[in-house]
């Protein structure tokens with residue numbers, strides 16, 4: 519076999535080496551405090567599990583791209599309550615098999631690999647699938663380097679770059695930094711995209727993981743030329759169910775339905791039934807916010823006391839911590855691992871050097887384990 523050369527452009531995560539050390543520590547019977555992968559340990563609420571169980575039919579037929587109306591209607595209800603917007607479940611909402619596959623596939627909607635204007639702009643550091651999806655669709659990946667407050671400001675990109683761009687990714691609240699874009703940031707981003715006929719996609723899978731005030735959504739700003747991505751993974755503790763939503767401009771959504779019919783990308787109906795139950799309820803999302811908030815406080819209090827700089831980190835369940843001066847994020851992650859604390863180096867989220875000085879903590883371990891981790895960290899300060 520002669521493999522697709524574009525596969526060779528996809529870097530292996532530097533976290534592989536760290537994962538090896540973690541496995542060694544575990545094999546030696548030493549405690550490991552895993553703040554690495556963003557996969558929370560709190561159980562999925564019982565009513566959601568029950569909704570899935572009772573929805574498995576005797577004969578499970580092929581799901582359709584649009585899926586049964588329940589999940590789309592439940593999401594429309596959520597959008598009305600949480601964002602104060604009306605979405606048409608028939609034309610403006612589509613369920614996805616987790617949001618990751620939607621992120622990966624979306625460049626196929628707008629990228630012509632033979633055209634000179636095939637740029638895909640994405641935040642860097644950022645969720646690595648923006649880059650990976652752009653490369654494999656034959657687009658030109660254009661990382662927008664973030665620093666300072668780690669808010670992405672598309673209007674700072676040179677005009678010449680915007681002219682060859684077909685798609686812009688924003689991610690608010692942002693992984694790995696936790697930065698939140700304001701309503702005004704979102705409005706300016708949309709205006710720039712409209713002026714250049716660029717599809718604007720806002721990845722909002724952490725929009726319900728907040729601590730002070732609910733972050734705004736791009737859909738509160740505009741719908742034309744816009745898609746927004748949502749997920750139940752973190753909101754409802756459903757990572758393994760694979761359940762996301764794309765919502766937005768009905769004209770773009772029509773094309774997206776056509777595109778998704780080709781590989782037959784559609785969640786199973788019983789997953790959609792569980793998703794409908796999850797989107798219809800806000801109490802469990804609130805409970806989860808309290809849990810993440812408690813863990814966050816334990817970590818933040820300690821990090822401040824230790825003189826470590828926590829940057830951005832306003833929402834999402836990530837803390838973006840600057841490594842002590844003279845140390846790279848990678849070196850600091852290795853040092854922490856010797857105390858059993860697994861973090862991910864900022865470099866693993868960036869294609870430029872924008873993440874080099876940082877480590878990311880995902881607030882995954884339970885409250886008690888967070889306390890133990892803080893004690894272990896304090897001991898190596």
Ligand SMILES: Cc1ncc(COP(=O)(O)O)c(C=O)c1O
Pocket residue numbers: 556615616617618619621645689692693721723748749750751757761762
């Ligand atoms: C920014 C961002 N987008 C999308 C995803 C994918 O989430 P899922 O596929 O679980 O919905 C993740 C997962 O960590 C993420 O961090």
